[in-house]
Amino acid sequence: MKYEHKPIEQRWQQAWEEAGIYHAEAHSDKPKFYALIEFPYPSGQGLHVGHPRSYTALDIISRKRRMQGYNVLYPIGWDAFGLPTENFAIKNHIHPIEVTRKNVARFKSQLQALGISFDWSREVNTTDPSYYKWTQWIFLQLYKHGLAYKKEMAVNWCTSCKCVLANEEVVNGVCERCHSEVVRRVKSQWMLKITEYAQRLIDDLEMVDYPDRVKAQQINWIGRSTGAEVDFTTTTGDTLTVYTTRPDTLFGATYMVISPEHPMIEKLSGVIENREEVRSYQEAASKKSDFERTEMAKEKTGVCIKGVSAVNPVNGREIPIFVSDYVLVSYGTGAIMAVPAHDTRDWDFAKKFGLPIIEVVQGGEDVQQAAFTDCATGVLVNSDFLNGLSVEKAKARMIEELEKTGKGRAKVNYKLRDWVFSRQRYWGEPIPIVHCPCCGTVPLPETELPLKLPEVESYEPTDTGESPLAAMTDWVNTTCPKCGGPAKRETDTMPQWAGSSWYFLRYMDPHNDQALASKEALAYWSPVDWYNGGMEHTTLHLLYSRFWHKFLYDIGVVPTPEPYAKRTSHGMILGENGEKMSKSRGNVVNPDDIVNEYGADTMRMFEMFLGDFENAAPWKSSSIKGCRRFIERYFNLLSVMTPEETIRPEMEAVMHRAIKKVSDDVEGLKFNTAIAALMALINDLTDTGSVTRGELRVFTILLSPFAPHVAEEVWHEGKLGEGFAAQAPWPVYDESKCVEDTIEIVVQVNGKVRDKLTVPADIEQAAALEQAKKSAKVQVFLDGKTIVKEIYIKGKLVNIVVK
């Protein structure tokens, strides 16, 4: 019988579906296991080879868990709102609903062809009104708790998408999605107060099992810093508050800098002598894109504000105030005290404008030549009561002094900004808010959810910065839920991150129309036990959803403070040339071609065998054959199977070791070495020319999470057991059977291998050494030398050190 993947894979996919064996049970006495992968955006390109890497990995885990007696939830859905769909729809004059429906159908068939054991009965779609009803509901709760607010502010505006972007979506000054220029625009935007959760988002990382690199990146992004706010008075009698992480250097402040957007400029415009100069600088700064403004190593620019100066609160010294765009309005107080001796940016600025540089921390080179920024070794000088203190102590002492005199206070700051939550596009969740001329901003009553997107012909983005929904007057004009008078709907929609911030909750109870999920379902399934996804979402989706979940926890909707107990991250699959796969590079591989030619089982094995799951791995088409060959060799075992139900004694140790190796490696995401172990095992089995039914049964179970279709076929053809292979109990290894009676140990002389001995596995030091010294090969190197030291590592080696 020849291995033919197509009929085998079709047959079992259908049989599993009909039997519904991958459906999670709503109630069960079994322990629960919730495995989650990042649900895909159903793009027009279809499935990418990167998708199956993640999906197959957790499929293997999920299948193993089922076989270990867990009630497993491994769901799938569609993160289907988003710009590519909308743009495609506009270009081709097809409604986004229709585009989405088609793309979903394609993705679905592609995923089903891979034999991923998703529970398709719980499929969700973020664009489904019965789904986004609850996205809108969560928004209303955020609004009611003061965490959603509308604010006029400078935002990132993508010139191509014609839409605002969150800070997280701007990469190197360009749009993360389309790589077009991002400029600053002042707009009224809906914001979510993620900053309110900054500290908890850091602290609670302690409660979860995430890779260190993920935690580090989130902590970095949140960017906590500790320091002090210091109040400077101005010669006009106003207060200018700055934030600094180096209050110890306050005596070295020789000038101040405020950002071009700082409100003080407006306030003091009457006394500023060089108003025009300042104003034109402000204008120039506002025209710059984020990229221009933050470009590295650029020349500092600025203007000295004439007619007003600041007074250093600790020494009464009067110092000039500058306006410069190297100070950001969005961080701290938008104003700084400049200590050029100990800050490189201030130093650059001071040098350019000829400002004094006063050393207050000793220990570096000449501060006139370069700023000395090392906090660890310096000692304070020129600083009155701080003189002689270490930087660390001086910081504490200064804060104490400031608090005592009321001129400042300890302060913690975060780089994290609030989340810009509105988008000026059609294909997103409408924000359920009404603007009433009498009542102001009015939330839609929950009973009116979902607020559906209007079905219209045209939804092109506008250049004016208004959402396309604004043009749909029938929809926009409404009545105020509060006073009943005429009012207008909010026309911005939510970003794509909205629907994905809570989708894992919906899977727990996907058809509930009373709540986003029932209390019972949430209590049973929470938290997600294992979430695998890409590193690229670390400071986007992963952070956003942790924020939403914490909020939902606070208002009593969900039972756990963290959504995901364990997070792992797969590496990217690169093109065969080692570069990122992309159309322009011409190195894209279509997963359909592999599935057609070699079969889903080979495709799955191959992607898992590629390399370390957590690191990037280049595609290597030549090794697909190796996986296919392995599956064929396995399939052919059927023809040499003998009817014995037992495992032959000489196979016992290799068998148990393979069970242990595969079981452990799967848990540690070491799929490549788990497969290597299966390959080694089949080599051992085929060396003997035959296999017993008992051996083939164990092998089939071990293989089935990786290559479920062929395993199922062999299970039935070989009559290896009742029911499906996919439901067979996972084998348990016997530690005592993993070891052979005799082992080989290495004998080294001075660290060099000189002989290998076959000895009883439990041999003790004295016996091992004695036998080692008897070896003729070893004696050559001992001859005429004195033994200085003898080392014995049990079961491994003997090392004799001679002189």
Place this chain on the structure above:
RNA sequence: GCGCCUGUGGUGAAAUUGGCAGACACGCUGGAUUUAGGUUCCAGUCCGAAAGGGUGCAGGUUCAAGUCCUGUCAGGCGCACCA
């Protein structure tokens, strides 16, 4: 600048965490089966005749280092005028 990761045969990679470097696979070489081979099977395959030498480079710790420490080079990822 800050944070993180990687560097091992011709190739993708392993190495029980300090104990035989190169498992497993691809490729290649030779042989067998076959009318044929882009099939299957068997043998070989880090370099070197050997002694020996080999994990980006230079040191160090250790009986023993791919693994630990110091320095350095190269590549990648994230953040970045965050005071």
